[in-house]
Amino acid sequence: MNSPKQDDRAQDDKVRQFTVAADDDGIRLDRWFKRHLPQIGFATVSRWARTGQIRVDGGRAKPEDRLATGQVVRVPPGGENTAPAPRTRKPLTEEEIASAEAMVIEKTRAAIVLNKPPGLATQGGTKTHSHVDGLLDAYVGDDEPRPRLVHRLDKDTSGVLLVARTPGSAAFFSKRFSGRSAKKVYWALVVGVPDLSEGLIEASLAKQPGTGGEKMHVDEENGQPAKTRYRVVDRAGNRAAWVELHPLTGRTHQLRVHMAAIGHPIVGDGKYGGQDAFLTGTISRKMHLHARRLVIDSPDGKIDVTAELPEHFAASMENLGFDPAIGDALPDQAPPPPGREAKKQAARKHAKEYRKARRGERRQRSGGPANRGRS
Template identity: 30%
Template sequence: MTAVKTLQVQEKGDRLDRYLAANLSDLSRSRLQQLIEQGNVQVNGKVCTSKKVVVQVGDLLAVEIPAVQPLELKAEDIPLDILYEDDCLLIINKPAGLVVHPAPGHPDGTLVNALLAHCPNLPGIGGVQRPGIVHRLDKDTTGAIAIAKTDFAQQNLQAQLKAKTARREYLGVVYGVPSTASGTIDLPIGRHLVERKKMAVVPLEKGGRTAITHWQIQERLGNYTLIHFQLETGRTHQIRVHSAYIGHPIVSDPLYSSGKDIGVNLPGQALHAWRLQLQHPITEQSISVTAPLPSALMTLLEVLRRRIAAISSNI
């Protein structure tokens, strides 16, 4: 059954989507924008499909919230490595090879399919095809990823990411050794202008979006380096693109690296979402979760350390 929420504007001068988001805390702003675009929002009895309309004092707003449509996706009993869980938030350690949400070529066997089995009330949270997903990790990037269990939690967590108050830290092994111990890469990223499956450094005037990555050397490993990355923004393939652009691509990256075989069988790029820090949506307490390194990455580090030790012993 469709639910209808009505409210009368008490303050003027704000956009429709912003006003609704501020006054309907149980719905995320992205969900409200979706409802506006679908013709489910009326202003003074007339359907309004523009989120940018500025509301005025006295305007009567009505929001129709359609009943949650049954997902075409099926729940699948896929094991989850849970790092943290409560009634509104779930953080898991994603393995390599697990796609986050369904897409062409990956209709099932995704994290979303696993979540539907683990969280019966998840359908409809944040959209039908990506329920609960707040941010994403590439298929072969491992590590900590947060999932919202309620619309409020999703809205809150997305706001933290936008405001840069949530902290996402990664560990990755790159080819070569940077000339400085740390640095910041501030280069816009967009869809590659020729190879459409790839992202690239693209000027803002050609569709690139601001992307900022902070990095610091953790360990020098001969001709390789273990680097600690911190994201200020969260563009698709951001760390992979930025690392490749400065001449130090992530080891075994199938899209952005043409580096030699390192001699270790890796399931994908040597990149791991190591630590996630955020504020709990309800209690506002700080949560810091660390995802243990996957066995393949640990093996890689051990092999590189042994090689260095062997070289040193022969000097």
């Protein structure tokens, strides 16, 4: 268990002392209270700190001070019942527990990695009652904290979804996702074939007015910067292409908007591609966007996981003649587009080789050194 241990050496029945657990190493004092004693509000914590009633290893402490493993936090009496009691959750059914366990790809001490099916939302919302967050109780063992979501996938996007098992690992993973050190690889089927086999899409995104924030659009003037690297893995004539996508930023619906913006919407994404996003014949009308792989640092070692394709995506791949093994054989990360200096060097090298070849041709036409003395 990673929750703080309440010591038996309290000065009296009302004063409490807690030993900082390893999972809380480096956390701010005010956030420690929010995590473990949420019924005590920030105003009370600030007042206690200001008047010296909160002590860390016997010394005065400020709300912004960071705690270390093994330190002892003295909490004065009072402050309870200032927040509403936590809402009780409805127990999961056997079917829900089985569904939750079926999603698991890998478990470590720090994380549970899932393969989220298409059609299942990551979190609840208006008229959304079935979601991953609601199934997390299935992974809670005795004396364990409830797992926490640290990133999201769209409802209709399938694939790798990482869940943190402790508050400390949640903070660790959140930093990796926000700092863009996590490598995320997506597979998508798109309508048509991009003119360039690989490239970088840079198009700022913003919420589209009048949609209630439910839809994004390209807005170079007021939008947030967004970058996506893509690579065409295979093509089915001019009808469709299988692309590998690497989001370099994490904007809402980024991959979907970017592919539609270059004229190749993701198959099945009617929200951004309209009717043009659907292929005729036996190809499913579901969205074909899948979080295939995630590589991320973890408190207990690197995590590198791959999620199997959902049934409709795998069937479409087969119908279009695509072999998934080809995609998995590609490098982890598409090479960055050449910079200005690299382009100059390549141009100089090409020009040098061209001049060398032309000199050889002129020598042969004019009777170069190899032909002299033979007349």
